[in-house]
Amino acid sequence: xxxxxxxxxxxxxxxxxxxxxxxxxxxxxxxxxxxxxxxxxxxxxxxxxxxxxxxxxxxxxxxxxxxxxxxxxxxxxxxxxxxxxxxxxxxxxxxxxxxxxxxxxxxxxxxxxxxxxxxxxxxxxxxxxxxxxxxxxxxxxxxxxxxxxxxxxxxxxxxxxxxxxxxxxxxxxxxxxxxxxxxxxxxxxxxxxxxxxxxxxxxxxxxxxxxxxxxxxxxxxxxxxxxxxxxxxxxxxxxxxxxxxxx
Ligand code: NAD
Numbered sequence: 001x002x003x004x005x006x007x008x009x010x011x012x013x014x015x016x017x018x019x020x021x022x023x024x025x026x027x028x029x030x031x032x033x034x035x036x037x038x039x040x041x042x043x044x045x046x047x048x049x050x051x052x053x054x055x056x057x058x059x060x061x062x063x064x065x066x067x068x069x070x071x072x073x074x075x076x077x078x079x080x081x082x083x084x085x086x087x088x089x090x091x092x093x094x095x096x097x098x099x100x101x102x103x104x105x106x107x108x109x110x111x112x113x114x115x116x117x118x119x120x121x122x123x124x125x126x127x128x129x130x131x132x133x134x135x136x137x138x139x140x141x142x143x144x145x146x147x148x149x150x151x152x153x154x155x156x157x158x159x160x161x162x163x164x165x166x167x168x169x170x171x172x173x174x175x176x177x178x179x180x181x182x183x184x185x186x187x188x189x190x191x192x193x194x195x196x197x198x199x200x201x202x203x204x205x206x207x208x209x210x211x212x213x214x215x216x217x218x219x220x221x222x223x224x225x226x227x228x229x230x231x232x233x234x235x236x237x238x239x240x241x242x243x244x245x246x247x
């Protein structure tokens with residue numbers, strides 16, 4: 001299996017893309033630690049679905065945007081699992097509105113959850129990955145981080161920030177056996193995008209070269225590629241998974 005004996009830590013994995021990545025990694029033999037905001041039915045279902053694949057799994061309740069919390073969680077995960085080979089910075093939110101209507105709070109919330117969380121966890125796992133002389137950091141950016149989108153100034157800025165963070169950490173840690181990459185999904189069918197409503201979904205689908213929204217499993221396959229030895233010479237890259245939306 002592609003991820004045998006590896007330990008993956010994934011933020012925001014109770015549902016959506018994070019959950020799909022957790023299940024995909026587990027199906028390739030990785031033990032899974034994941035965090036999300038609350039212990040609810042989604043968290044418990046994801047935990048039991050991962051364990052059903054025969055690997056070790058533990059869920060941690062935490063807000064990824066809190067710096068000290070991120071460090072405490074990483075220490076707990078190292079105590080529980082012994083190492084961290086893969087970090088997936090997945091936790092993210094939207095607070096969409098046009099620039100002139102955007103409040104300071106909407107800007108701060110999105111930047112803090114989407115960008116600062118990725119800094120928090122990358123900063124917290126780096127010492128352990130350096131000790132191991134092995135590690136793999138994957139962060140969720142977005143096509144709108146590369147191209148912008150009306151009504152998503154805060155979100156697009158946070159996802160562009162993920163690209164800068166990824167490319168910089170890749171340069172700092174590449175010599176120590178640590179690869180760092182980002183995935184830029186396009187329009188993926190999750191709670192985040194379903195909130196737009198059926199009519200808007202149909203309109204957006206018409207603009208996508210593959211004429212459909214992506215499935216979470218399709219993003220998880222890209223994450224698996226980046227996390228595995230198949231991508232052993234890939235670092236500092238942003239891999240699009242968008243049905244051609246960025247072309
Ligand atoms: P989602 O809303 O379905 O799931 C996000 C998960 O993150 C939820 O379980 C949520 O509780 C958790 N989360 C939110 N804030 C958190 C915090 N502060 N701490 C811990 N957990 C937190 O979203 P999704 O569509 O699965 O998106 C996952 C990632 O992919 C996000 O970073 C998103 O920006 C990115 N992305 C999604 C799409 C898409 O079309 N769905 C496109 C591009 C990028």
